[in-house]
Amino acid sequence: MHLDRRAQTLLKALVERYIADGQPVGSRELSKISGLELSPATIRNVMSDLEEMGFVASPHTSAGRIPTPRGYRVFVDQLLTVQEIDESLLQNALGQSPHSSIITGSPQKIIANAAQVLSSLSQFAGVVMSARQESIFKQVEFLRLSEKRILLVVVAPNDEVHNRLLLTDVDYSPSQLVQAANYLNQHFAGQSFEQARMSIHHEMRTLQSDMNRLMCAAVDAGSEAMAEKTEDMVISGERNLLNVSELSSNMTSLRRMFDLFEQKSGLMQLLDVSCNASGVRIFIGGESQLVPMEEMSVVTAPYEVNGKIVGTLGVIGPTRMAYERVIPIVDITAKLLSNALNH
Template sequence: MQLDNRAQTLLKALVERYISDGQPVGSRELSKISGLELSPATIRNVMSDLEDMGFVTSPHTSSGRIPTPRGYRVFVDQLLTVQDIDESVLESTLGARLQPSIITGSSQKIIANAAQVLSSLSQFAGVVMTARQESVFKQVEFLRLSEKRILLVVVAPNDEVHNRLLLTDVDYTPAQLVQAANYLNQHFGGQSFEQARMLINRELRELQGDMNRLMQAALQAGSEAIAENTEEVVISGERNLLNVSDLSSNMHSLRRMFDLFEQKSGLMQLLDVTSNASGVRIFIGGESQLVPMEEMSVVTAPYEVNGKIVGTLGVIGPTRMAYERVIPIVDITAKLLSNALNHSL
């Protein structure tokens, strides 16, 4: 729905003032801040039209008006002036926290730092979907614990060690376990468990059925062991949202918000969807269907490794957030995270 210039100017002024103050905006105030030479009566008529169209609402009969999620959407898509942030200053600040040479540990640490950066700069919650990676193993070993109980030891390429207990139908001898481990290491070491499973179906037909079952169970368990030690979504600063009056004043909203952070499934789906698009994306209120809260917005951007999108990061906050400041923070952090991960490989 197209708005004329007068309506756009008033809606822009109302949203900006409400984001700044958090108080309903009246017609007299709008006449002062909009720059339009209009009477309060004329402004009231325009605001009444905007309310009929669903862009603003009156929380109380005698008060001013506040934007609806639909009003925020028009503001973000058509009226927003993104803050001109000095990228070089921001990059020098963020670069120190995302520089791989300074960070000890794996890419998971860099990703955790990125979530903390987003949280500290926005003062809301920072969230990063970890880079998709295959469950690659460097080496496996089998240790017989007792009859039909085997400890699977998986060594990842970064030398992290993962253990998994296997309960088998057959009591394998130590010699059989050594034979199975040697076969897997010799033929599939350095590959993913998924690749090994596909190849093993074709190549192990000549082996005993029992040995085949052992190796299949080991590959499945090994893949799960590595996956369990990799957080799919890293969240930082969710408690910052307790300081946001729009959210903290509503106990029902608080419960739903922390359920969202605890379960993470909706966030995972949302971040996965946004990883298919380039650039910054903004979900206001319940638009995403995956974060169905009218009081919350999500600003996301994908990040890359070797030119390929591998994950998404973003900021979760109230609909009444300073979008003009949060958007460049998310955009630049995504670029710096891409650079840090490329240099950490």
């Protein structure tokens, strides 16, 4: 919905003041801080229009108004002036300086460090979804344990061995298991389970359906088994959110917030969505179903290795966060993390 310049100026002033002090903003205050030569009565009329359009709301306890998720969305998409961040601070923190040894550390160490940098600079929670590793296998083998119970043995390229128990609908004979293993090893060794899955679904229509089901189950289980040893996500600074009154004001909010961190599945889904887009994305609670709380926002950006997006990082905080500071922190950290991992 189109807003004229006057309405945009007042909405911007309201959001900025509310972010700064967390109190509902009244018409008299807006007349002072907006820079517009308007009477409080005129401002009240504009505020009433903004409330009808769903951009601001009036709490019961005050005559002032606060931004809604829709108001925050207009603010971050159209009205926000992003601050410049001293990139050298992030470079040193991430170990990009020539005198730092962190750049030679393991990828997991660099990723953990990035989460800490996001948290310390934003004063909220920093999160990094670890770089996705393709589940490439060197060899697979099936061992019949008993009727309808099979042990899948997967050998990784580094000779690590992963085991997975398969419970099947069919009692496969030892010769059938050897045949299935030989087929997978002959056609897909050195490839990822994801590539094998696609080929099996598209090219193996001629095989008996029971064998097809066994191999589909094997590639699914093998992929899961190899992924288990990698840390999906690194989170730093969750306790910072206890200092945010909107997120910790009642037990229900606290429970929902820490469920997000404990279960991680919803957060992983959100970060997965972010992987599909370039640049910074902002998810505002009450607007995005991926964010479980109306008072919470997540600012994300993808990072790359060798030109390919492999993961996402971000800051989790209140909707009342200083977006003009957090957005460049997330953006630059993503770029520096990409550089560190490429080295």
